[in-house]
Amino acid sequence: MTTDPADNRPSARFFALIPCAGQGSRAGISASGLAKQYQPVAGKALVLHTLAAFAAVGRIARTLVVVAPGDVFFDTMANKSFQVAACGGASRADSARGGLQALRQAGAEPQDWVLVHDAARCLITAEQIDQLIDACQHDRVGGLLAHKLPDTLKTEEAGRVSGTLDRTGKWLAQTPQMFRIGLLAQALEAAGSGVTDESGAIEALGLAPMLVAGSAQNFKVTYPEDFALADAILSSRDGTSATRGPLVPSIFNDAKAQVS
Numbered sequence: 001m002t003t004d005p006a007d008n009r010p011s012a013r014f015f016a017l018i019p020c021a022g023q024g025s026r027a028g029i030s031a032s033g034l035a036k037q038y039q040p041v042a043g044k045a046l047v048l049h050t051l052a053a054f055a056a057v058g059r060i061a062r063t064l065v066v067v068a069p070g071d072v073f074f075d076t077m078a079n080k081s082f083q084v085a086a087c088g089g090a091s092r093a094d095s096a097r098g099g100l101q102a103l104r105q106a107g108a109e110p111q112d113w114v115l116v117h118d119a120a121r122c123l124i125t126a127e128q129i130d131q132l133i134d135a136c137q138h139d140r141v142g143g144l145l146a147h148k149l150p151d152t153l154k155t156e157e158a159g160r161v162s163g164t165l166d167r168t169g170k171w172l173a174q175t176p177q178m179f180r181i182g183l184l185a186q187a188l189e190a191a192g193s194g195v196t197d198e199s200g201a202i203e204a205l206g207l208a209p210m211l212v213a214g215s216a217q218n219f220k221v222t223y224p225e226d227f228a229l230a231d232a233i234l235s236s237r238d239g240t241s242a243t244r245g246p247l248v249p250s251i252f253n254d255a256k257a258q259v260s
Contacts, residue, residue: 013112014133015103015181016054016063019095020047020119021071021088037119038073041227042234045073049122049234055081056126059133060115062106066099091193093201100185110182113137116198117176120221123233124176128214132178135212142179143210144199145218146171173197174214 020037037047047065054063063082065074074084083106087098096116103114115132117124128145136143149170155163177198179187187201195201199209221230 011111012137012180013061013108014059014137015108015112015114016057016060016082016176017096017099017103017114017116018047018050018054018063018065018082018119019088019092019099019116020065021068021095022092022119036221039227041122041221042231042238046122046221046230047119050117050119050124051082053124053126053129054115054117057129057133059130061112062103062108064099064103064106065119066095066102089193092197093188093191093193093195096198097185097188100181100188103181104185108181110180110185112181113142113178114181114184115176115178116184118220121175121218122221122230123215123217123219125215128218129176132176132212136178136210139210141202141207141209142177142183143212144177144197145174145214146211147174147214147216147218148172150216171211173199174218174220177209179209 022035022037038045040046041049051063051065054060065082065084066088067073067084067086068088069086071086071088074080085099085102087102088095089098099116100114104110108114113133113136115129132143132145149167149172151167153165153167153170154161155165175197179198179202183205184198184202187205188195188198191201191204195204202209217233219226219229221227
């Protein structure tokens, strides 16, 4: 059944879906046996910073974390503000599809909104989530947080520059990405496992998601050096670094320079 993207019933609720089944191979830490999203940053697991931001948004009816089958990281955690579903797949799209199905089984309706967010974007804030909801809740399609490309963009061939691309009108896609549950399920089913974000699946249906200006600090922790930057920013919000003791001023200055 095709979902009408123009369905703007006022009773629609907001759900959060956090795919958390990846292993983070680009982070260079897979040998530790602990997936990237569970590595400590500023005193606690990276994903717990992510989940704390969504817990602070009162409009979110339920947050669902999608983990790989056999993942027991959250099993002993008491008083969780989120639910966990072990339906993660081999790709992000597979995990998102499984999560949408789990939300529907738990009572979510096709016209309800879902905000899909990368577990490794641990610098997201409740204010940014609210900003996205405010911008998209009456939109026909939905949208995503994004950051206008600030740097010159190069193409590469055999380790050398092969061209320079015009950065005009180019944005770096971020998350959350917010769409109707029914519409997104339809889009992901049609797009298959190769799609790298929810917006791409929606675009493949011929729809144009809204771009909502995000923050350079809402980056995805991907490479080893990203952990130190994320730690510095998160620690600066609290005033201390639980992982390394008092925050070193030079580290903080370097972090500010990279995200300004």
